[in-house]
Amino acid sequence: MARPRLLILSLGGTITMVKDATGAMAPGLGAEELVQSIPQLDELAELDARSLLRLPSPSISLENILEVAQVIEKGFAEEGFDGAVVIQGTDTIEESAFLLDLLVGGDRPVVVTGAMRGAEAPGADGPANLLAATRLAVSQQARGLGALVVLNYDIHAARFVQKSHTAVPSAFTSPLVGPLGVVAEGRPRLYARVERSPVFPTDRGSPAPIALLKMAMGYDARILKALPDTLGYAGLVVEGMGAGHVPAEVAPILGEVAKKIPVVLASRSMTGPVFTSTYGYPGSEIDLISRGLIPAGYLSGLKARLLLGLCLRQGGDAAQAKAAFAQYQ
Ligand code: ASP
Numbered sequence: 001m002a003r004p005r006l007l008i009l010s011l012g013g014t015i016t017m018v019k020d021a022t023g024a025m026a027p028g029l030g031a032e033e034l035v036q037s038i039p040q041l042d043e044l045a046e047l048d049a050r051s052l053l054r055l056p057s058p059s060i061s062l063e064n065i066l067e068v069a070q071v072i073e074k075g076f077a078e079e080g081f082d083g084a085v086v087i088q089g090t091d092t093i094e095e096s097a098f099l100l101d102l103l104v105g106g107d108r109p110v111v112v113t114g115a116m117r118g119a120e121a122p123g124a125d126g127p128a129n130l131l132a133a134t135r136l137a138v139s140q141q142a143r144g145l146g147a148l149v150v151l152n153y154d155i156h157a158a159r160f161v162q163k164s165h166t167a168v169p170s171a172f173t174s175p176l177v178g179p180l181g182v183v184a185e186g187r188p189r190l191y192a193r194v195e196r197s198p199v200f201p202t203d204r205g206s207p208a209p210i211a212l213l214k215m216a217m218g219y220d221a222r223i224l225k226a227l228p229d230t231l232g233y234a235g236l237v238v239e240g241m242g243a244g245h246v247p248a249e250v251a252p253i254l255g256e257v258a259k260k261i262p263v264v265l266a267s268r269s270m271t272g273p274v275f276t277s278t279y280g281y282p283g284s285e286i287d288l289i290s291r292g293l294i295p296a297g298y299l300s301g302l303k304a305r306l307l308l309g310l311c312l313r314q315g316g317d318a319a320q321a322k323a324a325f326a327q328y329q
Contacts, residue, residue, distance in 0.1 A: 007084040007085070013114045035049040085113065093163065094303070104146075117169065139188045144193075155188060155190065208235060225257070236257060238265055238266065240274070243272070263294065266301040276289060294325055
């Protein structure tokens with residue numbers, strides 16, 4: 001039987017890193033070298049491994065991921081690939097994966113993976129993660145789930161996954177719902193499914209800078225006033241306290257900002273939906289929504305910033321942003 005055809009795209013990250021002359025870790029390996037180090041991959045699929053970038057993931061940009069999405073779309077539409085695996089640093093996997101979820105349409109699996117330990121480290125987790133990601137990307141079960149993340153054998157949906165620890169191989173969690181499944185005995189097992197989200201075009205629009213700010217006790221709101229006019233931001237995501245709250249004196253300032261640019265209300269809590277109809281005090285979610293803020297639903301501030309950015313990139317306004325967030329409530 002013909003093996004499935006799989007596109008493997010490497011962007012860099014710890015999984016590719018080896019020590020430089022000073023002993024510090026820096027991106028070194030390419031996609032081809034990573035693939036060759038795991039002989040089992042060849043049995044699973046016919047692979048096309050490409051090194052698109054060699055970056056530490058904090059330096060990956062939205063434009064980079066738009067390009068990655070275009071390469072995947074072309075690979076699916078014109079080159080006959082059955083799935084794609086994206087290899088990158090773990091620091092920004094939760095953002096890249098969510099962007100790919102929002103940008104790559106269709107049923108074919110897109111699986112993002114990386115490693116918490118460098119390529120030369122004792123117990124390096126990169127090879128196991130890449131093998132598990134490949135098994136998932138060629139499986140029928142992964143079809144129709146959008147972008148998925150696999151590390152430490154756990155399978156996560158892009159919209160829920162977070163990097164929750166700075167060091168350990170089990171750093172990735174989906175605190176709201178748990179992982180969708182696991183790769184065990186060499187076989188992906190999906191125990192829950194998510195519905196696909198509408199996708200955005202990859203080839204349209206111009207960058208829309210979105211500020212992301214976290215509320216804190218005694219917040220000094222001067223910076224908020226400067227965002228739309230002086231600093232030229234196109235949108236703002238505020239990580240409010242708890243279910244989406246800010247100090248009373250900050251609420252009218254956010255209302256003024258929301259008259260000029262779309263403002264999305266997320267939570268600084270680790271997980272859980274932003275409320276919409278429970279608390280009514282000044283600075284509460286009811287107060288902020290009545291002033292024009294858009295609730296982020298269960299999306300983290302990081303993911304809300306990306307969704308708002310894609311809406312505004314296409315020339316969308318606050319009403320279109322509100323519609324885009326409606327399905328994450
Ligand atoms: N700093 C690294 C990066 O995100 C960490 C990793 O790859 O896990 O590229």
